[in-house]
Amino acid sequence: MVLVKNGSVAQDNWVSVTDDEMLPPGKPAIISKARWLRERCSLRRRSEALGLHLTSDDTLDDLVNALDGIALIVLEFPAFTDGRSYSTARLLRERYHFSGELRAVGQILRDQAHFMLRCGFDAFELVPNADIASWVEGLFEIAVHYQPAADARSPASDLRHR
Amino acid sequence: MYRYDAYDTQLVGERVTQFRDQVRRRLDGSLSEDEFRPLRLLNGLYLQLHAYMLRVAIPYGTLSSEQMRMLAHIARRYDKGYGHFTTRQNIQFNWTRLEDAPDILADLAKVEMHAIQTSGNTIRNTTADPFAGVAAEEIEDPRIYCEIIRQWSTLHPEFSFLPRKFKIAVTGAREDRAAVRVHDIGLAIRRDNSGEVGFEVMVGGGQGRTPMIAKTIREFLPKDQLLSYLEAILRVYNLAGRRDNKYKARIKILVHELGAETFHEQVEAEWAQLRDAGPNLQAVEIARIAAFFDPPRYEEVDSASYQAKLFQDRTFADWVRTNVAPHKQDGYAIVSISLKPEGEAPGDATAAQMEAVADFAERYSLQEIRVTHEQNLVLPHVRQPDLYALWQGLRDQELATANIGLISDIIACPGLDYCGLATTRSIPVAQRISRLFANLDRQHDIGELRLKISGCINACGHHHVGHIGILGVDRKGEEYYQITLGGRADENAAIGKIIGPAFSSANIVDAVETLVTVYLERRRDHERFVDTYERVGQTPFKEALYGSR
Numbered sequence: 001m002v003l004v005k006n007g008s009v010a011q012d013n014w015v016s017v018t019d020d021e022m023l024p025p026g027k028p029a030i031i032s033k034a035r036w037l038r039e040r041c042s043l044r045r046r047s048e049a050l051g052l053h054l055t056s057d058d059t060l061d062d063l064v065n066a067l068d069g070i071a072l073i074v075l076e077f078p079a080f081t082d083g084r085s086y087s088t089a090r091l092l093r094e095r096y097h098f099s100g101e102l103r104a105v106g107q108i109l110r111d112q113a114h115f116m117l118r119c120g121f122d123a124f125e126l127v128p129n130a131d132i133a134s135w136v137e138g139l140f141e142i143a144v145h146y147q148p149a150a151d152a153r154s155p156a157s158d159l160r161h162r
Numbered sequence: 163m164y165r166y167d168a169y170d171t172q173l174v175g176e177r178v179t180q181f182r183d184q185v186r187r188r189l190d191g192s193l194s195e196d197e198f199r200p201l202r203l204l205n206g207l208y209l210q211l212h213a214y215m216l217r218v219a220i221p222y223g224t225l226s227s228e229q230m231r232m233l234a235h236i237a238r239r240y241d242k243g244y245g246h247f248t249t250r251q252n253i254q255f256n257w258t259r260l261e262d263a264p265d266i267l268a269d270l271a272k273v274e275m276h277a278i279q280t281s282g283n284t285i286r287n288t289t290a291d292p293f294a295g296v297a298a299e300e301i302e303d304p305r306i307y308c309e310i311i312r313q314w315s316t317l318h319p320e321f322s323f324l325p326r327k328f329k330i331a332v333t334g335a336r337e338d339r340a341a342v343r344v345h346d347i348g349l350a351i352r353r354d355n356s357g358e359v360g361f362e363v364m365v366g367g368g369q370g371r372t373p374m375i376a377k378t379i380r381e382f383l384p385k386d387q388l389l390s391y392l393e394a395i396l397r398v399y400n401l402a403g404r405r406d407n408k409y410k411a412r413i414k415i416l417v418h419e420l421g422a423e424t425f426h427e428q429v430e431a432e433w434a435q436l437r438d439a440g441p442n443l444q445a446v447e448i449a450r451i452a453a454f455f456d457p458p459r460y461e462e463v464d465s466a467s468y469q470a471k472l473f474q475d476r477t478f479a480d481w482v483r484t485n486v487a488p489h490k491q492d493g494y495a496i497v498s499i500s501l502k503p504e505g506e507a508p509g510d511a512t513a514a515q516m517e518a519v520a521d522f523a524e525r526y527s528l529q530e531i532r533v534t535h536e537q538n539l540v541l542p543h544v545r546q547p548d549l550y551a552l553w554q555g556l557r558d559q560e561l562a563t564a565n566i567g568l569i570s571d572i573i574a575c576p577g578l579d580y581c582g583l584a585t586t587r588s589i590p591v592a593q594r595i596s597r598l599f600a601n602l603d604r605q606h607d608i609g610e611l612r613l614k615i616s617g618c619i620n621a622c623g624h625h626h627v628g629h630i631g632i633l634g635v636d637r638k639g640e641e642y643y644q645i646t647l648g649g650r651a652d653e654n655a656a657i658g659k660i661i662g663p664a665f666s667s668a669n670i671v672d673a674v675e676t677l678v679t680v681y682l683e684r685r686r687d688h689e690r691f692v693d694t695y696e697r698v699g700q701t702p703f704k705e706a707l708y709g710s711r
Contacts, residue, residue: 059401080200081283083323087400090320095435111184111201118319141180144173146313147389147441149320156169157313157447 005101005123007136012125014051014072023048030074033058037066044069051101056084060091067098075121077106086119093120093150110138120150163226163530164309164454166274173316174271177278181205182264189261204284204322206277207263210582216258216266217280222290222308222332223251223533227520230531232273234516240266245516247501247509249573249624250329251289251533252280256580278316283324285315285396289331291340292534295455296542298490301351302359303455304332304340307388310451314389314441321396325403326411328396329368336653341535343367343376343655344627346413347395352382360384365395365425366417369621373657374414377422379429386448390440394433398425458528458543463493468546478553480606481564486549495546497527499539499556500563500571504600507589508574509537518559526552536573538566568605569613569678570596573624577617577634586634586641586667588617594671599678608678611691612650627651629692630677631658632670643670647677647703648695661700662708673707680706 003012016030023029028049036043036052043050051072067073073092075085085104092098103123104116110131113124117139126135145155166174181201188198195209202208206217218233225233233253237245240262241255248254258266270276279286288308295303311330315321321328333340334351342348348364361383367376383391395413402420404410417425472479487496499519502508511519519539523531526548527541534540544552556562565571572595575581577588592615599605614628618635625631631646642664649658665673678691680703685694695703 081323082405083283083321083325084401084405086320086323087397094439109197109200111180112323115317115319115322142173142176142317144169144176146173146316147318155441156173157443160167160169160450161444161446 002126002128002130002132003103003123004126004132004135007139009132010123016053028071030072033063036070037062040066054085054088056082056088058088060088060096063096067092067096070098070100072101072103073098074103074105077104077108080107080109080112086115089116089119089121090150110135113138114140114142118145118149118151118153163224164221164305164451170274170313171271174274174276174278177205177276177317178264178267178271181267185260185264200282202263203282204279205263205267206280207258207260208281208582210256210580211578212580213257214260214263215254215256215580216263216277217248217252217254218270218275218277219280219287220252220275220533221312222288222294222305223292223535224290224294224305225531225533226273227523227529227531229273229275230516230520230523232269232275234513234520236266236269237516238513244510244512246507246576247511247533247537247539249535249537249575249622250280250287251292251535252287253533254576256576279322281327282322283326283328284322285311285318285324285328285330288312288315289329289340289345289535291333291335291338292532292540293339293487293496293542294334294532295457296489296491296494296496297335297337297339298488299336300334300490301353302334303452304334304349304351306448306452306455307349307351307361307385308332309454310388310443310448311392314392321400324396324400325405326408326413328399328413330392338651338653338655339534341624341627341651341655343653344369344373344624344651345376347392348376349388351385354382358384361388363391363395365429366414366422367655368412368414369624369626370412371409371619371621372412372414373621373626374418375655375657376414377417379422379426386442386445387437388442390437390442391429391433393440394429394436397436398428398432402428457491460491460494460543461545463545463547465493465546468549471550475550477564478550480602481553481562482549483606484564484566484568485562489543493546495544495549497541497544497549497552498534498566499541499561500565501538501561502565502571502596503560503563504570504596505593506596507579508572508592511539515559515561518555518561522552522555536571538571564602565605567610567612569599569608569611570605572596572613572615573628574615575617575622577615577623581617581622583620584617584634585619585636586617586643588615588623588632588634591615591632591634591643591667591670595674598671598675608682609688609690611678613674614649624651625649626657627655628658629690629695630674632674635664637664641667643667645670645673645677645707647700648692650692659700661704676706677703 030051364376532540574592616623646658
């Protein structure tokens, strides 16, 4: 897989860990929401960074005030038609004020990238043979926005009255 | 009418460029059909039985004469010389080529039009009362809010991959000509006790396999809060709507499964969190958009010549009776142009007819045209003394059929003649019914009767809300047609009830005639078909159709 972050290819040091695996010493690890909620007290003492992997079935209700110490959240797109993670991303940014990395994984299409960017994603996990240049281009094909979202861009309705 | 500013123009232009590149990638093979499909669907391009079909958005059914001319140009240059006006107040071109699609979109952009979100699981074109701005009893012009919704929903980053498509309709009048109760969200402009203007918010209506009437989840929403409330509804739906079964994915199923009360609570809870930070517009932006819909400057009109013509020419008077509605301004009229001439496909118009309508709009209707969800056109600002000349002109174009609201003013989906989903044909049934009732005197005697035909269970022909609804069903390769009675799409919206076993294609038209005969025998005073049906119930109709066993 190739990681594209903030518009260019980035090194991915994170290790995904299943619920019954030990966390790798000395490496940043990505764990499930269930494990985080279960082992929060002990995991907090870990010195390496922690990330959460949320499936599109995972809700955020039980993560209120439980994101301290989380540096990365991975949101899954099991199919490009499953749009739940767009809402989850916005909630994380706008309501939970999550400022770490928000990474889109799964079936994500080049032509959906600008939507994801606007919803607060800043990292995208692409298939190894992805056309990165074309992908990054896709992020900025539409420069006018009609609605406020999780990015800082002003909607046309505000720009009109500046 | 709303006019684009630099931002609107830029967005639509960027979208055309983006789509041109997507089509190029498809044609050179770097995108497979599977990968291309979601992209073309976001631009209204369907692959149908015989060709690509392009659905062009006509926001809230309002067109300028210049835009209508462009639609005629597209019909002639890229299609077979005609277009099909749809039940969502849009237009479809049924015979386009993929390689032409970017050029068509570029042509549309020249007249401030596009095909964004006319398909896909997105917020679709918002529809409105076709008499918006000219209806006598209107509180406010619903198109102001439709345009606000159009902009908010266009390329909405969060709501472009919903569980299923999403349709919003807005009316500003007491009489509902926009069928708001059979939409995912219906908005009716209301005035509260203090005189403030806002919306009654209805959610979870729809047709399709599981027809439902929308429930009111908020009696009164202040109008400046509209977008944050819509965003709350859409967010609840996007997160909780079912994605496991396409046929259970519409918001109506979520509202039904949760119960309207619980759904309301979830929306209100979400709204409480986002209403201050949400997408509500500043007053200055609402005012900017509203100004585009200010009433035109009407003239003082002397209607004496019109009154005289009504007495002199009975055919003209018959047309006026069905096709001309009262205008809020004295001396003016709202003219409906029927796209249902005897024996033709409902909603079709040739390029020449579109150009003629554009001419008439320029000469007689302040350049403005509307498309109705009943698949007809409207000239909203006609001076009464111009009606006679307009009618004569329409007659020359075969556009003066005096059947608005009558039995031959049929809504029908494209059916198996065009559509990849249909299981039966619907246009030929509509054509046979309209031929059977070709005698206009007879139609006028029968009076208002809304007949609607769908070629399959997806109900695009709105049969659930027809006074008489006809649903085509495939039985081992043979076309059968099931009849429902008592549906209505107005302010007393109701879903029609199945009357009994389906009829063969050979017998369906006779069955319709039987129903009409029962009505004529039973009706009292000025009762319409649906009134008589509601009074006498199913039994007399059932007995006449199936015998009294």
